[in-house]
Amino acid sequence: MEFVCLVVALLLSLVFSLVDSQLTTSFYDQSCPQVFSIVRQGVDRAFSREQRLAASLLRLHFHDCFVNGCDASILLDDTSTFTGEKTAGPNLNSARGFDVIDDIKSELENQCPGIVSCADILALAARDSVTVSAGPSWDVLLGRRDSFRASQADANRFIPSPASDVPALVSAFQAVGLSASNMIVLSGAHTIGAARCGTLTPRLYNQSGTGQPDSVGDPDFLASLQRLCPPGGNPGTLSRLDVRSPQAFDNSYYQNLLQGRGVLHSDQILFSGGGSSAQAVQDLSSDENLFFGNFAASMVRLGSIAPLTFPDGEIRTNCRFTNS
Secondary structure (H helix, E strand, C coil), X not given: CHHHHHHHHHHHHHHHHHHHHHCECCCCCCCCCCHHHHHHHHHHHHHHHCCCHHHHHHHHHHHHHCCCCCCCHHHCCCCCCCCCCCCCCCCCCCCCCHHHHHHHHHHHHHHCCCCCCHHHHHHHHHHHHHHHCCCCCCCCCECCEECCCCCHHXXXXXXXXXXXXXXXXXXXXXXXXXXXXXXXXXXXXXXXXXXXXXXXXXXXXXXXXXXXXXXXXXHHHHHHHHHHCCCCCCCCCEEECCCCCCCCCCCHHHHHHHCCCCCCHHHHHHHHCCHHHHHHHXXXXXXXXXXXXXXXXXXXXXXXXXCECCCCCECCCECCECCC
């Protein structure tokens, strides 16, 4: 078994190395050097309008990459031939920021028609959403192309559930070539953003079908979430995922977990479940530079999941529809 795991790890490393050689930070240097400023200006406008959109744009990139790679499939509307990912359980009534991507794409088509993919826009917007929230920056590898299809079924299958325990989270991340360490670090993206009461209700009243609240976390904190999300209440009511500094990208997410104040079960279990993940939470909670460095590296890794590169895929003119 150890030999098999080693072989799998080596193969995944080889795949990522090949991907990295196809994607490059200089991909648009000659064809559309203004891509960086156009994407950043679009993110800045969205952030000034509503700060929560930074988390929404970051989440779009996550949910896109987990479903058959970073190919902008999450942006496709339903067609007569497929049901897309926007109405999948993890995205329905929660995935947002599509209009921001539309506006950025429109400006890029005006200035660099047919050049910049929607998948690359998502990757750049995710990075800029973190930096505009006072988080780290990183060099984004570029050169992805856009898919012709999307899959609601695959989104339901591959995107991790907020009710997941640590083994399930590790399995979901390993399925796309990411490590347990990547999972713990990328979970720190929940230092910004919010969850709907409709997402929290199972944890608060019927965790894992038990008919009881979650036993993981601070009972007083869970009680405060129950007051925010009472039975029969508005499922659209929002709870900030980071109760300390909800607008700032920092390591307070991990400090919350030490106190049992993780909003999602899949967050709190990283510490309360013990083991190596709990130690990682402790390390990240006390060293923001450690979190920032590892998060940036893990985002590069995330953005390298199974991208389409020439001659596969296309450069969509409109991110919501294929070109034909």
